Amino acid sequence: MPVHLLGKSARRVAAVSAAAIIVIAGAGALSIWRYESALSRATVALSDRKAARITAVLTTTFWEERNALDGYIFNPSPAAMTRVITFRDQFARQAAQINKAAGRAAAPRVAKAVAAEARYYADFTRLRSAAGTTLVRENAAVNQLEAAAPAVLPPLNGLVGYLVRRANETQAAASSAAGQALGTGIATLVLAVAVGVAFAIFAVRLLGRAFDRERELTAALGRLSDRDELLARIRSTSAVLGELT
Numbered sequence: 351m352p353v354h355l356l357g358k359s360a361r362r363v364a365a366v367s368a369a370a371i372i373v374i375a376g377a378g379a380l381s382i383w384r385y386e387s388a389l390s391r392a393t394v395a396l397s398d399r400k401a402a403r404i405t406a407v408l409t410t411t412f413w414e415e416r417n418a419l420d421g422y423i424f425n426p427s428p429a430a431m432t433r434v435i436t437f438r439d440q441f442a443r444q445a446a447q448i449n450k451a452a453g454r455a456a457a458p459r460v461a462k463a464v465a466a467e468a469r470y471y472a473d474f475t476r477l478r479s480a481a482g483t484t485l486v487r488e489n490a491a492v493n494q495l496e497a498a499a500p501a502v503l504p505p506l507n508g509l510v511g512y513l514v515r516r517a518n519e520t521q522a523a524a525s526s527a528a529g530q531a532l533g534t535g536i537a538t539l540v541l542a543v544a545v546g547v548a549f550a551i552f553a554v555r556l557l558g559r560a561f562d563r564e565r566e567l568t569a570a571l572g573r574l575s576d577r578d579e580l581l582a583r584i585r586s587t588s589a590v591l592g593e594l595t
Contacts, residue, residue, distance in 0.1 A: 378538050388528035395524060398517035401452035405510045408444040409503065411437055412467065416499050419474045423491050426481035434474075441467060448509070455516065456509055463505035470498045 415437035422430040445464050448456055473495055480491035 374538055378535075388524045388526075390524075392521065392524040392528075395517045395520040397451045397453075398513045398520065401448045401456055402510050402513035402517065404444055404448050404451060405456075405506055405513065408441065408448065408463075409506045409510075411441050411444055412499075412502055412506070415441055415467075416495075419471075419495060420492050423477070423481045423488050423495070438467075438471060452513060456513065459505045459509040459512065463502055463509070466501040466505065470495070470502055473498045 415434065418430065418434045418437050422434055442464070445460050448460050477491035477494055480487040482488075
């Protein structure tokens with residue numbers, strides 16, 4: 351093969367290899383990006399489900415607080431007050447945990463529930479003087495508390511539904527991104543193998559042509575050697591004829 355053709359083939363191989371490397375690198379980057387997106391969304395979905403569970407527990411905590419406040423009105427004692435404070439503190443801690451798990455999306459609903467619970471507890475503080483008095487005053491105080499209590503529940507119930515819906519949507523998006531990452535990764539692997547095979551085939555063909563060229567050169571050199579030998583014989587014959595002459 352002529353030298354200029356070898357150079358042309360080498361440049362062609364370099365160009366194709368560079369293009370293949372760029373494509374493979376881009377596909378690999380896309381696969382990594384989709385995988386990271388799937389991981390991020392899956393993390394958000396897990397956080398939302400955790401926040402939904404805490405919200406459900408928070409609802410139960412409020413029911414416990416509600417029973418503790420009613421119990422204190424009917425039967426006031428230090429132990430009953432300790433129980434009230436325990437559940438109220440637990441309510442505040444769990445509300446903070448929801449904000450930490452779900453972030454800004456849950457904050458308005460959590461704040462609304464916390465504000466409603468604060469108003470409910472303020473009513474208890476105002477009506478606390480009726481505790482341990484007459485049954486009529488105690489019933490009146492409890493009825494007022496029960497009228498204020500339902501305002502705490504709707505924000506919590508709405509928050510649970512919102513978190514579950516968002517977790518399902520985010521999980522679906524994470525699954526889709528994971529599928530895209532897997533498909534892109536497989537395509538990248540197939541492309542890399544195809545490029546490797548094509549390069550190997552081209553290298554074998556190039557080596558074959560170089561071998562043929564070397565064989566042709568060897569044959570040409572052999573022919574030149576035969577010609578030199580013939581010329582030597584002719585010179586020898588000419589010398590003998592010269593002497594005879």
